[in-house]
Amino acid sequence: VWEEGGLLNEDDLPPPLTPRAPLVSDDEDSSDEESDDDEEEVTFDNNHVDDEEDEVTQEKEAPQPQKWRPTSLRREMNNLDTFYNPKPMETLAVEAGRDNQNVDEVMKLLINIGKLSKEQEGSKPEFDEPKTFQQAWHHPDEYQRKKWREAIRKEFRDMIKRGVWRKTSRRDIPENRRCIKCKWVFKVKRNGVFRARLVACGYSQIPGVDFSENYSPVVNDITFRLLLLLIIKMGLSAKIVDVETAFLYGELDEEIYMDCPPGMNEAGIDKVGDNDALLLLACIYGLVQSARQYYKKIVKILRKIGFEGGEVDPCLFMRKSKKGLVYIALYVDDNLLVGNPEAIEETVQQLKAHGLILKIEDDLADYLSCEIVFSKDKKSAWLGQPHLIANLEKRFGDKVKNLREYVTPGTPNLNMIRCTDEKLTISKLDQKLYRSGVGMLLYLVKHSRPDISNAVRELSKVLDGASPAAFKEMLRVIKFVLDTKSKGLWIKPDMDNKDEPWDLVCFSDSDYAGDPESRRSVSGFILYVKGVPICWRSKAQRSVTLSSSEAEWVALSEAVKEIMFVQQLLESMKIRVKLPIIVRVDNTGAIFMSKNVTTMNRTKHIDVRTKFVNEFVEDGIIKIVFVESKNNDSDIMTKNLGGDLYSKHSQKLIRDRI
Secondary structure, eight states: OEETTEEOOGGGSOOOOOOOOOOOOTTSOTTOOOOTTSOOOEEOOTTOOOTTSOOEEOOTTOSSOOOOSSHHHHHHHHTSOTTOOOOHHHHHHHHHTOOHHHHHHHHHHHHHHHHHHHHHTTOOOOOOOOSSHHHHHTOSSHHHHHHHHHHHHHHHHHHHHHTOEEEEEGGGSOTTOOOBOEEEEEEEOTTSOEEEEEEEOGGGSOBTTTBSOOOOOOOOHHHHHHHHHHHHHHTOEEEEEEETTGGGGOEEEEEEEEEOOTTTTTTTSOOOOTTEEEEEEEOOTTOTTHHHHHHHHHHHHHHHTTOEEOSSSTTEEEEEETTEEEEEEEETTEEEEEEOHHHHHHHHHHHHHTTOOEEEEOSOSEETTEEEEEOTTSSOEEEEOHHHHHHHHHHHHHHHTTSOOOSSSSOTTOOOOOOOOGGGSOOHHHHHHHHHHHHHHHHHHHHTOGGGHHHHHHHHTTTTSOOHHHHHHHHHHHHHHHHTTTEEEEEOOOOOOTTSOBOEEEEEEEETTOOTTTOOOEEEEEEEETTEEEEEEEEEOSSOOSSHHHHHHHHHHHHHHHHHHHHHHHHHTTOOBOSSEEEEESOHHHHHHHHOOOOOGGGGGGHHHHHHHHHHHHTTSEEEEEOOGGGOGGGGGTSOOOHHHHHHHHTTTEEEOO
């Protein structure tokens, strides 16, 4: 059965009609009775002149006609004889000349076609994510139960293949040791893969006994953007190499015992009882030291096959061979390989030869939850975070849908103040929601939306005591992000000679004593490499400064530290940097201090920062140049700007999706 909006479900059909009594207006005498054969008064729409058009049965002098929904179906059933009241399915059978059984089959077929059409329109089926092994193994849905059991068996097979554990008796465990706990984690990934992961409960490990060190680095976001720039500039290829069950390759330095996981008997892996335990021979997911041990393992393999690096960014390595240049960036088990196609393929085969099971993605479209889109001519790229924005819309969409559209992310010249009176703060539930929203916005700033940096920094000042005004301001920022969801980081380098040194230009600025509570200034800078924004920051200064020149100098020293990191990183990638590196500031006092080494009384408390910057200026590495405030790109990092200035500065940072 079709309705104006699409296919109707069988359950959506209206109930059977009952014999109707003649409609009588309120002003008529109740004693006046009309027979069922009397003709009812019919009122026509003034816009209709054809007798075959839709008719509306009304009461006499009734203010509005009766409304029937679904409209088309009600209209057709009203045309039936009043006392003939068959079931809806029988009505369809009579009209179509078919029996009820055939109609039932047709209805089921139409309903299935409707469901299929909805799935083809892009709606994805939603699956449950069980919390325990029993919920997954005995899932009520047959399809999901089959998928979860396959995922559980695959996880057990991977564990056995890697030789992760050895069964032992609890009587053999030393007296001063205890078994750590374990659990199952179930997840349906975005690509539809059912993933079951057996993890140890790291909180049950004893520091100093079960682990000593646990830090493991990941690739810097600046390094990631430089690799994207390198792909465009040098015309290199890229692949994403995922190491399956990566943590199982880590080698343990400690002796760790673990409870037998649920499911070993059901999955037919091994027969275990209450007196059995497992001695871990390798790392598994959930151990405090798992990430660190895997990092040590993969670095050891890379060194063996000829890679070097890791001094500036501990997760960036490179190798130059006869087949070309190749870089590899490590983010836990997700590795980004950039280089010549032959060199990348050689690296992949060598990693497989060392026993790593790899999953290769030839298309660099999604990495670190960021979507990367290259132009057809491969001379520019767009980087966005649609998955994160979708989560923002899912969580806050109902709260911001009635807000108006804004032209700027934050209220101009707004400064947040922490609320000290608990009576004036928002509820604990809203406070939790506030922290969640600000955290998601911070990750958005990190990769793709530098234009909202200052607005989000202001929100982060009151994470422990937000007021209703702060919550409203957060909703404004989220509303702006949702309205500009097509915006992302714009990567289009200057395509000059490949052999020329790369030029770096930095804009630095500060907002003097802008915080009305602490009177601390704000430091902000943007660093461009070949015309592409690679690094940006909006951060409150750690101490109070006594003048705008000192505030600018503190901001300048922070920018210089980041410049030196990027310079060293490029040199570690065998890329030459053009010197001196230009730093543009809009304060003549700061420029004067960079050219005069004399320490004055008013700047003694920043004497260390002064000498730090002056060393690089004297060595010819840094050159400080004046720029007008209206042309200072970093102005967007220190204050909430008005519409005109925001539009001027943001168009250099973000663009619409390609």
